[in-house]
Amino acid sequence: MTENADLFWGVRGGGGNFGIATSFEYQLHAVGPVLAGIVAYPFEKAKDVLKLFREFTSGAPDEMASGIVLISLPDGTPVVGIVVCHSGALAEGERVVKPLMTFGPRIIDQIGPIPYTAAQQLIDGFYPPGLQNYWKSSFLRTISDEAIDTIVAYCAKRPSPICHGLIEHQLGDAVRRVDRDATAFGYRDVEYSFVSLGVCADAAEAEKCTRWAGEFWNAMRPWSTGGVYVNYLGRREVDEGAGRIEAAYGPEKSARLVALKNKYDPANLFRLNQNIKPSLETSVARSA
Helix, strand or coil: CCCCHHHHHHHHHHHHHCCCCCCCCCCCCCCCCEEEEEEEEEHHHHHHHHHHHHHHHHCCCCCEEEEEEEEECCCCCEEEEEEEEECCCHHHHHHHHHHHHCCCCCCEEEEEEECHHHHCCCCHHHCCCCCEEEEEEEEECCCCHHHHHHHHHHHCCCCCCCCEEEEEECCHHHHHCCCCCCCCCCCCCCCEEEEEEEEECCHHHHHHHHHHHHHHHHHCHHHECCCCCHHHCCCCHHHHCCCHHHHHHCHHHHHHHHHHHHHHCCCCCCCCCCCCCCCCCCHHHHHC
């Protein structure tokens, strides 16, 4: 990078707050086949499966991406499912996922070698077009036994079968190896991202699903780091509450990003996003 180094820093995490990318050049890397798929267990085993996931992720290699979700299958059966994708050697992936494949009973057992493009579509069937969606998110310090009890309690009283709780395991040392000050993206040392999702097909159920998701998220706050992944924030401050943008970056990086907005976009032209507001915002932007 030979010019506008400060702006380049800001777009790596601050994204569309600073402009529009008109073209990209990609350096591609060969990936696949990968060892990926879904394994799901009866909801009655949810506490044990969450503890299994905690142990599974504690020693997971960089090549392993995974998440755990408490949801219902299309036929209405409540389950706790784990989605995995291991992008390294298949034999090593089989060794890593063995604890998941030997824990039972299993309702779904579909982990195997597939193309990477197929791994990208593993959960598409759970999110058909036209759903009503609301979610709240935060990073978690750990998946404690108390947090597990809270997750299971809320997911046992979901107002809609497609409301769900989700925990994603962050990408470990692959993310941590990047210097924390190198980009606007922060929280490279967190282990987990939690999301409560109030989802329904019928708009008449949206209010109660939204309320459930908010209450669930609030109940999980004791185990939150206070931070959040910016892409999991709603676009409107009224949906998230004051201070959530700062929570996505932390106070130091937030201040640096505001300074960049003052310099490059003082009128806040780029505002239809998780908006970083300039402190020098002009009357033009306020009246737009």
